[in-house]
Every structure is written in C-alpha cells, then in structure tokens.
Amino acid sequence: MRRVPPPRAQPPSAQQAGQVVASFGRSYRVELEDGTLIECATRGKRSDVTCGDRVTVLHSGDNSGVIETLCPRATLLYRSDAYKQKLIAANVTQAVIVIAPVPSFYDDLINRCIAACEHAGIAPLIVLNKNDLPQAAAAWDALAVYRALGYRVERISARHDIAPLAALLDGHTSVLVGQSGMGKSTLVNKLVPEAMMRVAETSAALDSGKHTTTGARLLHIDSRSHLIDSPGLQSFGLHHLSAVDLVHAFIEFRPWLSQCRFRDCTHRGEPDCAISRAHADGRIAATRITSYRTLVEERLRAHAQRY
Numbered sequence: 001m002r003r004v005p006p007p008r009a010q011p012p013s014a015q016q017a018g019q020v021v022a023s024f025g026r027s028y029r030v031e032l033e034d035g036t037l038i039e040c041a042t043r044g045k046r047s048d049v050t051c052g053d054r055v056t057v058l059h060s061g062d063n064s065g066v067i068e069t070l071c072p073r074a075t076l077l078y079r080s081d082a083y084k085q086k087l088i089a090a091n092v093t094q095a096v097i098v099i100a101p102v103p104s105f106y107d108d109l110i111n112r113c114i115a116a117c118e119h120a121g122i123a124p125l126i127v128l129n130k131n132d133l134p135q136a137a138a139a140w141d142a143l144a145v146y147r148a149l150g151y152r153v154e155r156i157s158a159r160h161d162i163a164p165l166a167a168l169l170d171g172h173t174s175v176l177v178g179q180s181g182m183g184k185s186t187l188v189n190k191l192v193p194e195a196m197m198r199v200a201e202t203s204a205a206l207d208s209g210k211h212t213t214t215g216a217r218l219l220h221i222d223s224r225s226h227l228i229d230s231p232g233l234q235s236f237g238l239h240h241l242s243a244v245d246l247v248h249a250f251i252e253f254r255p256w257l258s259q260c261r262f263r264d265c266t267h268r269g270e271p272d273c274a275i276s277r278a279h280a281d282g283r284i285a286a287t288r289i290t291s292y293r294t295l296v297e298e299r300l301r302a303h304a305q306r307y
C-alpha cells in the first residue's frame with residue numbers, strides 16, 4: 001500500500017519564489033516574482049547564497065524575510081583559496097571581463113577569469129573600456145593573444161558610446177568582473193541609469209582602483225537581459241579546479257594533452273612535454289603558460305600544507 005506523506009510543517013504557499021538581486025556579506029536583497037524587494041537573512045550560518053540565485057523566502061510581512069531554500073543553479077562563477085569559496089554570481093550565461101588601459105591590467109587575472117568561466121560553462125567576453133584614453137591602442141594590441149584564442153574581445157568607452165556593449169548583452173544574464181577601477185559600475189550606470197551605482201576616481205599614484213563597489217547587484221536592462229555588477233577583484237584563486245580541470249580550462253592546451261611522454265605530466269619542465277614544446281614553437285603564449293604554471297604551483301603548495 002502506498003504511504004501518504006505526512007503534511008509539511010510549513011505549507012508551501014507561505015514561501016515565495018524570488019531571485020537574489022543584491023548581496024552584502026551575509027545580507028541579501030530578494031526580488032519576489034511580483035517585483036517586491038525584501039531584505040533577507042539566511043538560516044544559521046548558511047552563506048552559500050549569491051547574487052543571481054533563485055530562492056524561496058519566508059516573507060515576514062514588513063520588508064524582511066528569511067531565505068529558506070536555494071534552487072539548483074544553471075551556472076556558478078566563483079573563486080576559491082585553499083580554505084574557502086568566494087561566490088561571485090549564479091545563473092549567469094556570460095561573464096564580461098572588464099579591463100582598461102589605466103589603471104594597468106594584469107594578464108594573469110584575465111587568464112584566471114577565463115579559466116573559471118571555462119570550468120563553469122559560462123561564456124567569457126573581454127571588454128577593453130576607456131577606449132577614449134591615449135593608452136588604449138597599446139592595451140588593445142596587448143589583447144591580441146585572447147583574440148587569437150577565439151575569445152570575443154571588444155573595445156568601448158563608458159564615457160562615450162556603450163551601444164556596442166549593449167548589443168552583446170541582449171538576451172544574457174551577464175556579470176561584470178575585473179580589477180577595481182576598470183569602470184564596471186560606470187558601465188552599469190550607463191546601461192541601467194536608475195542603478196545609480198557609486199563610482200570613484202582611480203588613484204594615479206598607486207595605479208589602482210579604490211574598491212568602490214563592495215557587494216554584488218543584479219539589475220534588469222530589459223525583460224530578457226540582466227546585468228550583475230561585482231566588486232573589483234584583487235586575486236582569483238582556482239583551488240576548486242582539479243589538475244585535470246585546470247589544464248582543460250586553458251583551451252589551446254587541449255590538442256596537445258595526450259602527447260606528453262608522462263601521463264601525469266604537469267607541463268612544468270618534464271622531458272618530452274608537448275605543451276612546453278608548443279610554447280617553444282610559439283603556439284602557446286608566454287602569459288598563458290605562465291598563468292597555468294602559477295595555478296598548478298598554488299594547488300601543489302596548498303596540498304603540501306594540508307598533508
């Protein structure tokens with residue numbers, strides 16, 4: 001005989017579906033399906049919720065509530081050090097890696113963002129902002145390596161014309177990621193004027209941004225296109241990628257992988273390494289193999305500390 005399940009303690013109708021549209025530490029703003037915004041906490045010490053997540057909340061009537069359940073995610077972009085994960089955004093279809101000629105950008109951070117995207121199944125789009133600055137031409141040339149890999153690379157100026165970027169965001173949920181001071185929030189303000197994100201002058205003396213944005217926020221460009229602004233990145237650990245994940249996240253390594261002499265080759269100087277040979281022949285760029293080797297060393301160091 002079939003057993004009838006006992007009645008649920010909490011009737012489901014008391015919970016409402018929504019999406020996390022802002023996260024600040026462990027406080028979240030959830031947009032309910034009717035557009036109402038409520039400020040939510042999580043139960044206990046739960047902190048595995050991020051901007052873009054679909055959730056159900058128990059709405060307490062005033063403008064607050066509690067996140068009860070986290071719905072399965074289509075994608076999750078995150079970084080991790082040896083100890084913990086740092087969630088960036090959930091359910092995005094595209095990550096816009098925003099760079100600028102000033103402050104200087106780091107190829108290593110771009111490579112890490114791309115690797116995180118490849119692993120998460122999120123399309124990366126590289127955007128050189130501040131194309132109005134005189135240093136932009138040299139910065140554009142320095143991005144040739146990403147174009148050669150087949151990644152989409154665009155240049156725009158948030159100060160002048162953002163129409164080319166708007167077209168690339170259509171139909172996507174995109175997260176803007178990158179170093180501080182690259183102009184992510186300025187772009188968001190141009191694309192969604194009611195966003196009114198705080199932006200700040202960069203520091204010329206330190207050649208850096210000022211970490212103006214402190215939490216992630218999701219904004220609607222229109223009914224089918226959404227944008228998440230995120231705080232500037234200083235580091236991008238990828239400890240959640242296994243050795244195999246890591247090597248596959250560098251897409252141009254893939255054709256060579258079965259050709260190394262050793263099956264467990266780490267491609268850091270072993271004899272008869274097909275990846276090192278491809279690099280020596282000019283088929284793999286120096287910045288790419290350097291980022292890859294640094295990531296492998298970070299993994300091995302963390303592993304050695306743990307055991």
Ligand SMILES: Nc1nc2c(ncn2[C@@H]2O[C@H](COP(=O)(O)OP(=O)(O)OP(=O)(O)O)[C@@H](O)[C@H]2O)c(=O)[nH]1
Nearest residue numbers: 158159181182183184185186199200211212213232
């Ligand atoms: N010349 C020029 N300056 C820009 C452009 N876009 C942004 N800026 C300036 O760059 C500075 C930093 O902009 P933000 O939008 O705060 O940068 P952010 O990437 O959001 O920085 P964080 O929130 O710290 O991660 C501001 O002074 C902007 O006015 C641009 O297209 N051209």
Ligand SMILES: [Mg+2]
Nearest residue numbers: 184185212213
């Ligand atoms: Mg910002």
Ligand SMILES: [Zn+2]
Nearest residue numbers: 260265267273
């Ligand atoms: Zn090898």
